[in-house]
Amino acid sequence: MREGFAVLGVAIRREPWIFTVSTLGSVLFGALTVADAWVLGWSTEHAVIPAFENGEIGAGVLWAVFGLFVGVAILRAVGIVARRLGAGIMQYRMQAHSRREVTRQYLDLPMEWHQRHPTGQLLSNANSDVEAAWFPIAPLPMAVGTVAMMVIAIVQMLLADVVLALVGLLVFPVVVVANVVYQRTSSPLMTRAQQLRAEVSEIAHESFDGAMVVKTLGREGEETERFAERVHELRDVLIKAGRIRAMFDPTISALPNIGVLVVLGTGVARVLDGSTDAGAVVTVAYLLTIVSFPIRSIGWLLGEFPRSVVGYERVQAVLDARGDMAYGAATVEAAGAGADLQVERLAYAYDEEQPVLRDVTFGVAPGRTTALVGATASGKSTLTNLITRLVDPDEGAVRIDGTDLRDLDRGELARVLSVVPQTAFMFDDTVRGNITLGGDFTDDEVWDSLRTAQADGFVAGLPHGLDTELGERGTSLSGGQRQRVSLARALIRRPRLLVLDDATSAVDPEVEARILGGLRQNGSDTTLVVVAYRKATIGLADEVLHLADGRIAGRGTHEELLERSPDYATLVNAYEQQAAGETA
Template sequence: MSGTFLDGVRTLARGIREEPRPFRIAIVGSVVFGAGNALSGFLVGRVTTDVVVPAVNGTGEVTARDAWLAGATLMSVTLALVGGVLLRRIFGGAFTFALQARYRRRLARRYLDLPLAWHHAHPAGRLLATASSDVEATWQATMVLPFALGTAVLIVFAGVAMVLADPVLAAVGLVVVPALLGANIVYQRRMSPLVVAVQRLRGEVSATAHESFEGALVVKTLGLADEEVDRFRADAQRLRDANVAAGRTRGAFEPIIEALPSLGTLLVLVVGSVRVASGHTGVGDLVQIAYLLSLLAFPVRSFGWLLADLPRTVAGDARLQDVLRESATTPWGERPLPDGGALGVTTSNLSYRHPAPAADPLADPGTEHPPPPPVLTDVTLDVAAGTTVAVVGGTGAGKSTLAGLLVRLVDPSTGRVLLDGVDVRELAEGQVAGAASLVPQSTFVFDDSVRGNVALGLEVSDEEVWQALRLAQADGFVAALPGGLDELVGERGSTLSGGQRQRLALARALVRRPRLLVLDDATSALDPAVERAVLDGLERTGLGTTVVVVAYRPATIALADEVVHLDHGRVVDRGPAAEVAARDEGYRELVTAYARAAADRAAEEGAA
């Protein structure tokens, strides 16, 4: 418990340092609330002694002025209490939400700064959960923190007032304070592991849901909806069971914590009645102490809420700091790329291994995954500037990984990638992105206009956009759209066909006039004539572009100056397509697979 408590206190202290202004104002309001409540209890005792008891017993002269003065004094204290509550709630909420916004912005910036290899090792659903539920869990305790601190002030002032009124009754009443603290400590110790489990399972549920949403097309087309529902149901059931276990613990302790101040008040009334009857204390003192204890009944629960939230604070902050303290970076040098046209590309002994899935910081120790086998091994290539090279290989050969390495989406495990003889790790930031473009096999189109999808933050004229569309053979269908360049294409380009989305993605790359264009099977949805027109258009424009295209179809491969055959992450052959086909049986099997399958089907149909 002490470790969790101290970690939680350190986290809250950090939040106070980062957002001091709203916290200070909230504390002012909370102190006014605590001191005002203690003062109101003292005044109730004095009014009872000086006004109520003499008026009831007829033992003294009580004027209307005395009654009005007593009422006005109590009303003034009540108004101060209202002001304190407003300050505490408004600025306490501002304190919490400012911290949540601050850390969500900080996480978003960190997500963007971290290299792609790091993201490959961390499920997107868990990262979304960190930015939402973990941020909320980390700073949820700050909502009740000013209330708890104000309650501490109330206990101190009320304790002093009770001791001054009657030390014996004060001792009887205040015995509930250590009892409350003890109950809260046991409560927090029981809740801590349960809350950590709930927070971890929330991340797992989020990751499963994100996978299901991202793979909706696969799930629907393969009829796997029931299986996905069952998978999500199992994760949700584990989360439900963890929440129920936490709820049962909360349900067992909160009634006890709530009842203790009431029991203290009842005990004071019993002992106080005896002391009043014996003349050892006055009615006003008894009323004052009982009233102050009744005022403590609700605020004292804030300690329980705070201690119950501390495990969530620690668990949520563990996930936040796992991201914010991540040391993975993309180091950049200071060298510029040489000026000129197309870039020459060289890889030297290039090897790459995907990172192992990262362990959840809230998971049990020993859940780390072993590193996967290498994807690429000792890949050495030399692509002359201005040429078109087709990379051919079977599924899992490492083609997409090689495409990402060429434009430095990830860095190799060993070896080097050089553009015009310069190692990409020595280039200044922005040099690779400004000179090389990658069109991935999974085309992503934003819920934006055609112009917005092509320019995508680049300051270009409409004429330049149309020129890129013409090169991508997309100007015809864009011109036919009702809004032209202003036409909204829907989420993920839902209003476009697969080929139209690919051509839009091609135009997005071409408008940047790349010196190196890497097409990762990015023309698979285009017919061969359109594909040839795109590549021929690049050559005619004289942009000075080296093209590396991941290809399967013979029609695409025929457009290349040279072919590179990848097999199980290694280069097994390279050269002109005809020469490679003549000497490489594996390559022949790949490029003729579609034709042979079509011939076999035709033969079967003819025989039938």
């Protein structure tokens, strides 16, 4: 309960004015609900009883009674509107605020953190956990406002008959006990349910992402079973939590009614012995029925605490996460000649016992092209991640124009560097949108980048040209077409350093040769680092680095390495033989 109120305290401090308005509306509603008892009593005394005694009723009295009832009803309606509108605005604004915070944190955290957390969990944190955290805001103003109604009603009960009031108020300790039992039994279930929601989202995301593998290998049944296992477990946990809630809600609703019965029984005895009168008994019993509504509303609020606390803790775990990627204040020239890239004694390991890169040192002069060649798991992609500062090295440094990447201000590296990964990602947007990504580029610049990437021909043949919608992940394009659009996306920014991580692997050799030739002709000032396998690609490089077991095993031109490195010759010739076999 303490943690639940602490979560609500965060929301109140964040949106104090909206909370104040909604709470005042709720207080108005509560006060006027209690005022109904006074209006009813006044009307009975000044209209109903005189009508029976005199056989007539004055028009002025009738209008007064009508005005009182209508006035109370209108003001109570205003209170309801203010309460509900304010609560809704407050709840949705807190959810929007938390989602923005979580997504900003995702963008700030380094790739190392993302690699340790599955995508499904990240989606759950930003969606269901955020909703769960702020769900109690909806009943909060009503619960706070009805406390005022409860206080007014209790004061009237005490003024009517102290003994009967104390008998009726015995309901409250029982409510507290019921809530404590509910919290302790439901909290573990809510924690497990939120975790299972993340796991269900994760499995679904994996299955959708791997639809091609699932379909081609006939794994539909296994994936369905894997998904169903978690879904059924989530269902069972929610049913258990629902059973507990199903006992809690009727208990909270029944307790005030039980209190009324006890008050009536006690009141009858006190009337018979002359300790009180019937009016006091009716007043206390009626006011206790009014008090039952605040008790229920508080119960609704407390009933949401377990899920809220769990959701808030899961969101806060993301917001409290800290990456090791710090930034400096240095800047670099965004335009001009190619960047000077220097890699000094670089070392990196995902696991301390299995280093991926060790003592890697090389340089790429402005405007030059360097090819990274190596067998699978030799460290090529890790090296490109370090050059693009998706991760920081354990030892050594990467420098651009003499400045350590770690000393650059946030966003500076993106001004001079573009990277094209092996797996080209397309957004569910138009061709133009996928290339510009919201940047201020003209259509002429878009077409220039497409021509260099050898993509202008097929884009011109699309139904709507640059305005053609590509669908989710670019499903309307082939793998090679996606790679070329991804390359155009990088080229339009005119980077001083361009990193291609096997970015033309899905393109046939002839088109690849034209692409690389166009890069050198139209972007001769750009420094180029290419992860490559094909001889035609490697042959265009000014220098080749042969990576083996995380080290530079050889460097030189393609022809020099073929002559003096049998391992290098075996590697590139094996790839050519494999490619020739696939073509045949």
